[in-house]
Amino acid sequence: MKQFSVFLLNKVGALLELVKLLNDHDVHVLALNSQDSTDSALVRLIVSDPDMVESLFELHEIAYSISEILVVEMRETAVDLKRMLQALLMAEVNIQVCYPILYRPHGRSALALHVDDLDCSWTVLAGEGFQVLHQIDLSR
Secondary structure (H helix, E strand, O other), X not given: OEEEEEEEEOOOOHHHXXXXXXXXXXXXEEEEEEEEOOOEEEEEEEEOOHHHHHXXXXXXXXXXXXXXXXXXXXXXXXXXXXXXXXXXXXXXXOEEEEEEEOOOHHHOEEEEEEXXXXXXXXXXXXXXXXXXXXXXXXXO
């Protein structure tokens, strides 16, 4: 699954402008993570239409990068979170960034994970019975 990372000026309304641009083109933000510093904010997004977002960012000259991430569905969040973290620890996979999905596929919680070994993580989590979601699972 694609995660977009965008640097925004650290000013009032900057995030709203970005979300409005996406919504005006029928793109929905499915997950969001923001980290600010003095001058800028790093915003990570998972969206309903990654191809459209790439086109919009190019057209509007918005600097961005794309990372491949995992989105893991959890049936019982309290239990599954611990079990998922233990499985990744045993596989010696480092979680670099994680954040919740706003849209709840199948009515269940899901977590976006940016990890240092995507293939290993997918194999380990699938082997432990976790559902690793794909773009089609989240897009409307």
